[in-house]
Amino acid sequence: MRRTILMITVIAAAIMELIDTSIVNVALSYMSGNLGATLEDTSWVITAYAIANVIIIPITSFLAAQFGRRNYYIGSVIMFTVFSFLCGQATSIWMLVACRFFQGIGGGALLSVSAAIVYELFPKEKQNVASALFGIGIFVGPTIGPTLGGFITEHYSWPWIFYINVPIGLAVVLICSRLLGEPPFRPTPGRIDWTGISLLAIGVGSLQTVLERGETDDWFSAAYIVILTVVAILCLSFFIYWELKIKSPVVNLRVLKSKNLSIAALLTFVSGIGLFSSVYLTPVYAQRLLGFTPTQTGLLLLPGSLFAIAGLILTARLLQRGVPPVVMITTGMLLFVLFTWQIAGLDLDAGNGDFYIPLIYRAIGIAIITVPLSTLAVSGLEPKDIPQGTALNNMMRQLGGSFGIAIINTYLTRRNAIHRTDLVxxxxxxxxxxxxxxxxxxxxxxxxxxxxxxxxxxxxxxxxAGVVRQSNALSFGDAYLLLGAIFLGSLPFLLLARQGRPQAGRPKGHHRPRQMPKASVPLLDH
Structure with a gap:
């Protein structure tokens, strides 16, 4: 009974963290109006959370070893809960963005450490059950986020999308303080790579600022854009050099010697662009151009979540039966391309029914991409390198999401200006x-x-006003087509992936690329 309660608690915490990646999407217009901010500024509410996750996910293993898993996990839940409350109290867009960043720092452990706890609670012969439970949570969280956010925003007010985390967070802290212990084998903490963490944070933050603000401030005509571009290039370049040089890097880039991991990381980055950008674009399109209410907008994504769960279960079974991951990834990407093509063809008279089928294609496509990509990522790794490989893969997904939203915002602005000029x-x-x-x-x-x-x-x-509305509609269509083009352009990299048996020297039966009983485990950093 104690095990069941703890399992439900930590899975609920992970789902809460995942819901917060998308729950704000349908409330962006309300936040923008209420806080007197532009849509470009308001998009930082999403990207700040994603950047924080990108920074914290690779170092959760170290922090858990340094402070003790129990202390680190409970402390992270408290941090997430406190800053959720402060998000609702925000009186300016930049106060909200800052609180979202620290909420994301706390939320990183709610996903990765929760996964480790769940797998520890199950015996080895039932690891597939744990994998299925957590895999469903991975998809349920982001997909029900817009629905829940739309209902709360329309019937209450946008701060309540953050306040609902408070009672859940307090319950998680109370239960874990009584039931959660330390793992059987606590790793010995090494020296923390402060240089690597600093370079990653500064480099990613600078690059994100350039992508977000470049279009608004006419790119390199603004001095600070030039400075931040140079900072981003220098920091990220030195970050790669530093991580390859030291013995205990915060991100072990040496595992990228595996060709399959390198290809999977690239494609995971692309899938992150598609996943987060499409969840960002669709609510804005539906509300600002078509006049949908937040509840209507949230319900658009709900049917897809059911199909995503079915797609996840089907994908795991197909992988166990020997279907190559490359085949599944290709199918999923083509389904996502079909989604972008159909959405791009909608006009200003589109209704709810015009969205459901394309969004189901999107959900199934993303569902059958994620697990095979994770399987492909670890198929060429030694067992000791799998934790770092999965952490790197998770980081690439989050990084792709934050970059994707910034790029899409810039592209929308540029295409809108072009279409307006043409129409006028x-x-x-x-x-x-x-x-x-x-x-x-x-x-x-x-x-x-x-x-x-x-x-x-x-x-x-x-x-x-009619010209503005039409130019916006054409711009959104172009943005969806851009996402589809990115997915199509990445498909040839799959031809480079090795689909054979493990490399020589690997113990027989370990981590076959075609047959992995725990196919969805690599989704999670543990």
Whole structure:
């Protein structure tokens, strides 16, 4: 009974952390209006959380060894809970962004350490059960986040999407303080690689700022963009050099000598771009352009979550039966491309029903990509290198998500300006359709009591609003097509993956690339 309670508790904590990666997406417009921020600034609410996860995930094993797993886990839950409350109390967009960053620092352990605890609770012969339980949580969290966020935002207010973490967090702390112990074998802590952590944090933060603010501030015409670009290049370059040089790196890049891990890490980065960018784009598109309520927007993604769970179970079975991971990854990526193509073809008259099928393609595609990618990542690794390989793979997914949102925002801005210019160029008073529409608008406002001059100005404003809305719609279509192009462009790398048996010298039966009973374990950093 104690084991069951602890298992449910830590899985609930992991799902809570995953929900927070997407629960804010449908509330961005409300946050933007309430805090007086632009959409570009508000997107930092998502990316700050993702960056914090990227920084903390690779070092959770060290921190658990340094402070004791029990202390580190409970401390992380407390940190996550406190900053969740402070997020709801934020009075400015940058206060909210800062709180989200520290919430993400605490949340990193809620995923990786929770996984280790669950696997420890199950005997070796039932590890597949633990894998299935945690695998479902991996998909349920992000997919129900928008639905839950939409309901809360519409019926209450956006701060409550953070306040709901407080009672759950307190319950997790209370239960774990009584039931959670130390692992049977506590690793000996080594020296912490502060240099590597600092270089990673500064490099990723600088690059993220360049991607987020570059378009707004005309890129390299702004001095600070130039400075941060140089800082990002120098820090990330020296980070790679440093991590390859020292004996106990915070991120062991030496494992990338495995060709399969290198390919999987690249494709995981791409899948992160698609996963997080699509969950970011769809709510904004539905609310800002189509007028969907937050609840309606959240419900768009709900059917896909059910298919994602089914896809996860089916994928695990197919992998156990010997279907090569490369085949599954290719199928999933093509399904995601189909999703982007269908969504890009929607117009401003689209309704709920037009989204369901494409979003189901997206959900199934992402579901059948993730587990095979994790299987491919570890298929060429020695057992001792698997924890670091999975940590690196998890980091690439989060990094891809934060970069993807920044790139998509920049691309939207540029394409919107181009489409607006093109549309305006075709609107001339010599065009009978334009003059007829303008006359109709003018008469409408005159009928509402406006003077002829005021009615003319209001008619021109309404015509311009139509141009803005249409250019935005075309820009979103281009953004979805860009995601599809990124996925298609990454497919040839799969041809480089080794699909044969393990390399010579590996103990027989260890980590076959085609047949891994614990296929979804590599999803988790433990």
């Amino acid at each position: 160029a075709h609107i001339t008073l010599s065009d009978p359709q334009v003059t007829d529409r303008l006359a109709g608008y003018t008469q409408y406002f005159i009928g509402k009591g406006a003077t002829a001059l005021d009615a003319r100005h209001q008619a021109l404003g309404l015509l311009d």
